[in-house]
Amino acid sequence: MGPxxxxxxxxxxxxxxxxxxxxxxxxxxxxxxxxxxxxxxxGVMELASxxxxxxxxxxxxxxxxxxxxxxxxxxIEVLTPIDVGDFIFAGILSCDTIITIPGGAGTxxxxxxxxxxxxxxxxxxxxxxxxxxxxxxxxxxxxQIITYGAKTPVEAVKKAIELxxxxxx
Amino acid sequence: MGPxxxxxxxxxxxxxxxxxxxxxxxxxxxxxxxxxxxxxxxGVMELASxxxxxxxxxxxxxxxxxxxxxxxxxxIEVLTPIDVGDFIFAGILSCDTIITIPGGAGTxxxxxxxxxxxxxxxxxxxxxxxxxxxxxxxxxxxxQIITYGAKTPVEAVKKAIELxxxxxx
Amino acid sequence: MGPxxxxxxxxxxxxxxxxxxxxxxxxxxxxxxxxxxxxxxxGVMELASxxxxxxxxxxxxxxxxxxxxxxxxxxIEVLTPIDVGDFIFAGILSCDTIITIPGGAGTxxxxxxxxxxxxxxxxxxxxxxxxxxxxxxxxxxxxQIITYGAKTPVEAVKKAIELxxxxxx
Amino acid sequence: MGPxxxxxxxxxxxxxxxxxxxxxxxxxxxxxxxxxxxxxxxGVMELASxxxxxxxxxxxxxxxxxxxxxxxxxxIEVLTPIDVGDFIFAGILSCDTIITIPGGAGTxxxxxxxxxxxxxxxxxxxxxxxxxxxxxxxxxxxxQIITYGAKTPVEAVKKAIELxxxxxx
Numbered sequence: 001m002g003p004x005x006x007x008x009x010x011x012x013x014x015x016x017x018x019x020x021x022x023x024x025x026x027x028x029x030x031x032x033x034x035x036x037x038x039x040x041x042x043g044v045m046e047l048a049s050x051x052x053x054x055x056x057x058x059x060x061x062x063x064x065x066x067x068x069x070x071x072x073x074x075x076i077e078v079l080t081p082i083d084v085g086d087f088i089f090a091g092i093l094s095c096d097t098i099i100t101i102p103g104g105a106g107t108x109x110x111x112x113x114x115x116x117x118x119x120x121x122x123x124x125x126x127x128x129x130x131x132x133x134x135x136x137x138x139x140x141x142x143x144q145i146i147t148y149g150a151k152t153p154v155e156a157v158k159k160a161i162e163l164x165x166x167x168x169x
Numbered sequence: 170m171g172p173x174x175x176x177x178x179x180x181x182x183x184x185x186x187x188x189x190x191x192x193x194x195x196x197x198x199x200x201x202x203x204x205x206x207x208x209x210x211x212g213v214m215e216l217a218s219x220x221x222x223x224x225x226x227x228x229x230x231x232x233x234x235x236x237x238x239x240x241x242x243x244x245i246e247v248l249t250p251i252d253v254g255d256f257i258f259a260g261i262l263s264c265d266t267i268i269t270i271p272g273g274a275g276t277x278x279x280x281x282x283x284x285x286x287x288x289x290x291x292x293x294x295x296x297x298x299x300x301x302x303x304x305x306x307x308x309x310x311x312x313q314i315i316t317y318g319a320k321t322p323v324e325a326v327k328k329a330i331e332l333x334x335x336x337x338x
Numbered sequence: 339m340g341p342x343x344x345x346x347x348x349x350x351x352x353x354x355x356x357x358x359x360x361x362x363x364x365x366x367x368x369x370x371x372x373x374x375x376x377x378x379x380x381g382v383m384e385l386a387s388x389x390x391x392x393x394x395x396x397x398x399x400x401x402x403x404x405x406x407x408x409x410x411x412x413x414i415e416v417l418t419p420i421d422v423g424d425f426i427f428a429g430i431l432s433c434d435t436i437i438t439i440p441g442g443a444g445t446x447x448x449x450x451x452x453x454x455x456x457x458x459x460x461x462x463x464x465x466x467x468x469x470x471x472x473x474x475x476x477x478x479x480x481x482q483i484i485t486y487g488a489k490t491p492v493e494a495v496k497k498a499i500e501l502x503x504x505x506x507x
Numbered sequence: 508m509g510p511x512x513x514x515x516x517x518x519x520x521x522x523x524x525x526x527x528x529x530x531x532x533x534x535x536x537x538x539x540x541x542x543x544x545x546x547x548x549x550g551v552m553e554l555a556s557x558x559x560x561x562x563x564x565x566x567x568x569x570x571x572x573x574x575x576x577x578x579x580x581x582x583i584e585v586l587t588p589i590d591v592g593d594f595i596f597a598g599i600l601s602c603d604t605i606i607t608i609p610g611g612a613g614t615x616x617x618x619x620x621x622x623x624x625x626x627x628x629x630x631x632x633x634x635x636x637x638x639x640x641x642x643x644x645x646x647x648x649x650x651q652i653i654t655y656g657a658k659t660p661v662e663a664v665k666k667a668i669e670l671x672x673x674x675x676x
Contacts, residue, residue, distance in 0.1 A: 035414060060414060076373060076398060078416050079431035090428055093417035104309030105281040112278035140273030204583060229583060245542060245567060247585050248600035259597055262586035442647030447619035450612040478611030
């Protein structure tokens with residue numbers, strides 16, 4: 001479970017889908033034994049963490065510089081002295097794979113930095129057309145790594161774990 | 170002079186325009202007495218720095234962790250222990266205003282982080298439609314700061330200095 | 339469990355003591371339900387983590403920028419893009435309290451940064467006279483926080499947990 | 508000109524010496540054409556910068572995250588998103604050599620990190636016995652680099668420039 005911000009899409013139907021997807025992704029990741037890293041704050045970060053805890057998973061949150069600000073589903077709160085975004089630093093490098101639920105400017109920066117760090121990234125399709133265009137593409141001419149897409153939580157988690165495993169072969 | 174990467178647009182005509190603009194922007198900034206910060210590497214970073222030196226300006230480069238890798242137009246090389254992008258850290262916060270020549274994923278991350286840090290940003294129009302859509306808009310629902318656009322180096326530098334001055338009033 | 343480096347004291351008797359203490363501290367912390375953060379590498383970091391796992395504790399390691407370099411007792415490996423020391427960044431801020439087994443220059447930097455971040459710190463006494471003199475003192479005139487000492491693992495863990503709890507009262 | 512904090516020694520005679528040394532070191536570095544990096548704040552950082560400007564040198568300050576908080580002798584203010592010490596990040600890596608005027612816990616952390624980054628460091632002798640013992644020694648068993656000492660500003664600048672030049676041979 002990757003980049004996450006507390007902003008929801010304005011459209012209520014899309015918002016409802018995003019929330020359901022976040023929690024389901026957390027559940028599926030925990031069932032597969034993955035440790036679920038998020039920014040540790042509210043919104044989809046909280047829902048994904050709640051999903052993981054529903055299935056007795058382990059959750060890590062990286063909310064910034066301040067102790068005890070993570071949501072109640074976070075087992076391990078990791079702080080960094082860098083305060084330019086919830087997940088950008090400790091999160092991206094620590095994950096073997098990232099699942100992106102499209103969000104605001106912070107999420108977009110995280111997608112870019114994941115790409116620059118060659119971290120596999122699966123974007124949930126159909127939430128935001130600006131993110132959809134990254135799918136099955138390189139983000140720029142430097143061709144670091146292909147960004148993938150998925151239509152459902154099941155597809156996203158399957159693809160993410162497949163990509164993570166590739167690094168260990 | 171802000172986010173910069175060594176990637177050029179593939180289209181040769183756009184590339185030529187980008188190069189000419191970068192050098193001219195450096196010249197105009199130096200003539201206005203601005204210190205020119207770039208990532209310190211090649212491409213538009215080098216051209217903007219050369220422009221600044223053409224007019225006896227001061228240039229700062231933030232190329233990453235390794236000493237003496239900046240281009241020859243950099244007066245002051247500032248290193249950081251963080252190696253996730255040329256300009257993202259020491260650059261964005263240090264500038265009073267940013268002029269963005271659209272580039273790759275690193276530049277896009279910088280635009281996002283400038284926005285999150287509420288740094289005024291002037292994007293050169295007509296280089297990349299994905300950047301053009303940020304102009305005169307907020308990047309997301311959190312409405313941090315409007316991103317501006319400019320069609321020419323003269324317009325970009327005028328707008329950038331106007332925005333920088335506002336912070337001091 | 340706090341700052342840790344893979345350097346041992348040269349004196350074999352002191353080395354033996356340091357190793358036994360590290361593992362025992364890990365055990366006691368886990369028995370008290372504390373999450374054990376270390377740099378995640380070898381030496382006392384590994385021994386403290388092994389101690390925690392002996393008692394079914396949770397262990398977090400912050401070894402730097404590279405995935406899968408932690409020792410085998412680390413449950414959760416957290417990476418940061420900053421590569422100036424194992425534990426300095428994600429570690430110090432994330433802990434509620436720090437137990438320092440005196441080591442090399444990295445450990446000394448961590449003691450200083452813990453102090454500047456006002457993190458409670460319990461130093462194991464009698465390992466290194468340069469660290470002993472910090473005990474029951476401020477590190478400098480800015481008087482951020484008193485640094486404590488302990489002669490045994492039991493005393494160190496008791497004091498550390500007492501100090502951590504104070505922050506929550 | 509390296510690590511610097513705004514704390515002075517309590518002893519008035521030592522304080523007077525430290526102040527005079529800081530300004531003189533700034534002057535001598537500027538006369539030798541060196542760019543003078545400090546934390547950019549008050550105390551010896553301000554005096555060293557004033558010294559450099561007395562001789563028309565270039566001064567860089569790295570005061571943390573907030574724009575326009577440097578002293579009036581700083582030409583170029585470089586900010587970083589990391590707020591754990593004035594000089595620790597952008598400063599240490601950017602310098603070719605460091606001159607340390609012994610200070611508080613922040614200065615001590617900088618000495619340790621300079622050592623771990625293998626940056627040549629010349630410590631002013633006779634200010635603080637805890638720093639004097641580093642002189643002509645390695646800071647720990649990892650034997651990264653010898654730390655040097657100097658009794659006067661002239662000696663310190665001479666040694667620092669000699670050490671900096673070695674890296675370019």
